[in-house]
Amino acid sequence: MLVDAxxxxxxxxxxxxxxNFGFRRLRVVxxxxxxxxxxxxxxxxxxxxxEAEECRDVPEAITDCSFVVGTTAAEARRIEHPLHxxxxxxxxxxxxxxxxxHCALLFGxxxxxxxxxxxSFCHCLMRIPTREEHSSMNLxxxxxxxxxxxxxxxxxxxxxxxxxxxTGEELARMEQELLxxxxxxxxxxxxxxxATEERVRKLLRxxxxxxxxxxxxxxxxxxxxxxxxxxxxx
Amino acid sequence: MLVDAxxxxxxxxxxxxxxNFGFRRLRVVxxxxxxxxxxxxxxxxxxxxxEAEECRDVPEAITDCSFVVGTTAAEARRIEHPLHxxxxxxxxxxxxxxxxxHCALLFGxxxxxxxxxxxSFCHCLMRIPTREEHSSMNLxxxxxxxxxxxxxxxxxxxxxxxxxxxTGEELARMEQELLxxxxxxxxxxxxxxxATEERVRKLLRxxxxxxxxxxxxxxxxxxxxxxxxxxxxx
Numbered sequence: 161m162l163v164d165a166x167x168x169x170x171x172x173x174x175x176x177x178x179x180n181f182g183f184r185r186l187r188v189v190x191x192x193x194x195x196x197x198x199x200x201x202x203x204x205x206x207x208x209x210x211e212a213e214e215c216r217d218v219p220e221a222i223t224d225c226s227f228v229v230g231t232t233a234a235e236a237r238r239i240e241h242p243l244h245x246x247x248x249x250x251x252x253x254x255x256x257x258x259x260x261x262h263c264a265l266l267f268g269x270x271x272x273x274x275x276x277x278x279x280s281f282c283h284c285l286m287r288i289p290t291r292e293e294h295s296s297m298n299l300x301x302x303x304x305x306x307x308x309x310x311x312x313x314x315x316x317x318x319x320x321x322x323x324x325x326x327t328g329e330e331l332a333r334m335e336q337e338l339l340x341x342x343x344x345x346x347x348x349x350x351x352x353x354x355a356t357e358e359r360v361r362k363l364l365r366x367x368x369x370x371x372x373x374x375x376x377x378x379x380x381x382x383x384x385x386x387x388x389x390x391x392x393x394x
Numbered sequence: 395m396l397v398d399a400x401x402x403x404x405x406x407x408x409x410x411x412x413x414n415f416g417f418r419r420l421r422v423v424x425x426x427x428x429x430x431x432x433x434x435x436x437x438x439x440x441x442x443x444x445e446a447e448e449c450r451d452v453p454e455a456i457t458d459c460s461f462v463v464g465t466t467a468a469e470a471r472r473i474e475h476p477l478h479x480x481x482x483x484x485x486x487x488x489x490x491x492x493x494x495x496h497c498a499l500l501f502g503x504x505x506x507x508x509x510x511x512x513x514s515f516c517h518c519l520m521r522i523p524t525r526e527e528h529s530s531m532n533l534x535x536x537x538x539x540x541x542x543x544x545x546x547x548x549x550x551x552x553x554x555x556x557x558x559x560x561t562g563e564e565l566a567r568m569e570q571e572l573l574x575x576x577x578x579x580x581x582x583x584x585x586x587x588x589a590t591e592e593r594v595r596k597l598l599r600x601x602x603x604x605x606x607x608x609x610x611x612x613x614x615x616x617x618x619x620x621x622x623x624x625x626x627x628x
Binding site for chain 1: 403407410411413414415416440481522523524525528529530531532534535536538539542543545546547548572575576578579580581593597600601602603604607610611613614617618620621622
């Protein structure tokens with residue numbers, strides 16, 4: 161998934177690497193529509209680029225994804241998000257894919273990488289082990305290296321006995337219920353709604369919930385909320 | 395070592411990947427001198443590109459190298475040369491470098507790859523495990539992937555997630571708050587208190603919360619509960 165890539169050559173290069181390594185579904189979230197259109201119409205663009213989906217924003221792009229991994233050049237771990245080296249992150253993605261879930265790999269813009277808001281939809285971050293003194297990679301090259309690591313070694317990843325991960329949609333539903341509860345209870349400070357929303361979103365992603373557990377939570381929170389509403393009315 | 399790369403952007407990209415992964419000595423054998431000159435004078439060209447050596451031909455470029463590996467997109471093994479997958483080839487290069495010898499990695503031109511003559515100077519060939527149907531990679535991306543494989547796993551996997559896990563005590567506190575909320579809201583059916591308690595305990599353990607996240611949840615739940623109580627009293 162490419163977010164706000166600005167250079168058509170980079171979009172094309174990312175698509176080419178996908179084709180080289182046998183990946184097929186490219187989604188592009190782009191405020192620079194022209195870049196995408198130009199890349200798509202380039203001579204020799206791989207089939208998958210012509211079939212790439214344009215999404216309005218990151219939430220739309222990840223709706224059916226159970227595991228969303230953001231890429232970053234940063235050395236420092238963001239407090240809110242686990243940061244893995246590519247080798248370890250790829251292992252997690254393989255495990256998740258093996259259980260039949262959809263995974264998304266997010267790449268940010270050439271200049272700024274992923275925004276804080278983009279990152280808030282990720283379950284974890286991953287970085288390519290570049291030198292500290294020159295950590296920022298070219299977008300097309302970063303995509304190629306990540307995808308190579310995903311198919312590297314060929315050896316079928318051990319299929320662990322794991323419950324299917326919650327999808328973006330299931331998490332969004334739980335998030336809504338929790339936010340309503342927090343608002344009703346006065347936990348959310350007036351004026352801090354957006355900040356709370358982002359904090360909650362990150363919190364839920366760190367939990368790596370299964371579909372079933374997400375639904376259980378949603379049910380519990382809905383019930384609490386209902387009670388709070390009823391009480392307020394009497 | 396780049397042989398006859400034609401596109402200055404690709405030469406620049408190769409140099410950038412070298413800088414990213416900590417390689418320093420680039421040698422360029424080029425009949426298209428202009429491409430190299432242009433790449434070298436580009437804004438933001440890494441130091442190592444300005445220091446790259448221009449060589450007349452492959453023999454000159456590999457004089458001091460003990461192990462020369464050519465890269466190829468070809469699936470078929472050339473009769474005269476052993477062909478290794480990248481993973482295995484990189485292992486051989488690492489072994490050789492560890493013994494203090496110089497190794498060279500040769501990349502051919504964008505269009506035709508290495509010539510038969512170039513290959514005749516190689517000890518073996520190496521290929522990136524791309525799909526058979528689309529095996530030819532962009533030069534800059536191929537360089538990035540090969541160099542990544544060479545440094546892969548090198549440095550200690552130091553940046554793994556290190557947020558301390560919630561202790562039993564912290565989880566017990568969160569559990570208590572959640573159970574109170576569930577009871578007040580009527581989620582817990584009368585008579586099913588023990589069963590709910592067990593379900594909730596398992597649910598919280600599956601989440602693998604950090605200390606900090608457990609405390610956040612405890613705070614949110616306490617606030618919701620307080621609200622419910624207050625409402626019930628009025």
